[in-house]
Amino acid sequence: MPNEHGWQVHDAASSELELQELCFALVRMLKPDLVVETGCYMGAMTLWLGLAVSARGRLVSCDTDRDRVVEARIRTRHLPVEVHHCRGADLPELRQADFVFCDSDYRCRAEEIELAKPGAVILVHDTRISYDSEIPPLEGLVRELGGITFDSHRGWGLLRKGKA
Numbered sequence: 001m002p003n004e005h006g007w008q009v010h011d012a013a014s015s016e017l018e019l020q021e022l023c024f025a026l027v028r029m030l031k032p033d034l035v036v037e038t039g040c041y042m043g044a045m046t047l048w049l050g051l052a053v054s055a056r057g058r059l060v061s062c063d064t065d066r067d068r069v070v071e072a073r074i075r076t077r078h079l080p081v082e083v084h085h086c087r088g089a090d091l092p093e094l095r096q097a098d099f100v101f102c103d104s105d106y107r108c109r110a111e112e113i114e115l116a117k118p119g120a121v122i123l124v125h126d127t128r129i130s131y132d133s134e135i136p137p138l139e140g141l142v143r144e145l146g147g148i149t150f151d152s153h154r155g156w157g158l159l160r161k162g163k164a
Contacts, residue, residue: 039105053081146160
């Protein structure tokens with residue numbers, strides 16, 4: 001169902017359907033061995049990413065909310081997907097992933113980007129708006145790291161992690 005800005009969303013907190021389709025296409029095109037998603041919410045993006053890696057690779061996702069983890073596990077039970085109950089920064093696979101979808105707690109995203117391995121492709125959701133009044137929107141950080149941002153309703157950015 002389109003929201004007031006024209007983007008298709010399941011609810012106010014999930015990623016836009018258009019972004020889910022884009023991530024699916026990116027993962028299919030890049031063929032990463034390991035994909036990490038930080039912040040699975042109800043598992044909609046987890047499903048798309050799981051489908052994208054089903055022919056090759058695997059997805060490791062996480063969330064700090066146990067109910068969300070259970071929902072994502074149910075949605076992806078027949079796919080090469082693991083969903084853990086933890087912060088993204090505490091997920092060991094984050095440091096090994098070839099592709100990262102960064103959509104966790106806003107306070108943790110800069111740390112997750114920092115922990116990603118050099119060469120990883122990182123798509124950061126919600127770059128135009130901050131869910132924490134003490135943290136500015138992440139579009140500046142994505143650009144500072146050499147990435148590009150796109151002005152969808154909540155925004156998103158894409159970067160390739162540089163050498164340390």
